[in-house]
Amino acid sequence: MTLTELKMRHAHMLSRYNSGIEIGPGWIDLVDRLLKDLDALQVGIEVTQIKSKYATLSCYLAAYSDTAIEIVDRYEELSAHTCERCGKPGEIRRRGWLETLCDDCA
Numbered sequence: 001m002t003l004t005e006l007k008m009r010h011a012h013m014l015s016r017y018n019s020g021i022e023i024g025p026g027w028i029d030l031v032d033r034l035l036k037d038l039d040a041l042q043v044g045i046e047v048t049q050i051k052s053k054y055a056t057l058s059c060y061l062a063a064y065s066d067t068a069i070e071i072v073d074r075y076e077e078l079s080a081h082t083c084e085r086c087g088k089p090g091e092i093r094r095r096g097w098l099e100t101l102c103d104d105c106a
C-alpha cells in the first residue's frame with residue numbers, strides 16, 4: 001500500500017484540518033492497523049496528524065478517550081521496533097538524527 005492509498009482508505013477519519021501523514025514506507029501497515037483499531041473503537045474519531053517524531057510514531061487526535069490513548073501508545077511502542085523504511089524488525093538508532101531501522105537499512 002502507498003501513503004496515498006492509506007490516506008484514501010481512512011479518509012473518513014482524517015480531520016479536514018489534518019496536517020498530513022508523514023511517515024516512511026515501512027510504517028504504512030502499522031498506521032493502517034492503528035487507524036483500523038481507532039475506527040473500530042469509536043465512530044467519528046478525528047485524526048489531526050500522524051508523523052514520525054524522535055524515531056517513533058506520533059498520532060494526534062482531535063479528542064482523546066482513555067482507550068484511544070492506550071491504542072495510540074501501543075502503536076508508538078510497536079513503531080520503536082519496526083524499521084521505518086521497510087517494515088522489518090528494527091530498533092532506534094542515532095544517525096545524527098534518530099531513526100528506527102533494521103540491520104539491512106541501517
Ligand SMILES: [Zn+2]
Pocket residue numbers: 083084085086087088090101102103104105106
Ligand atoms: Zn529496514
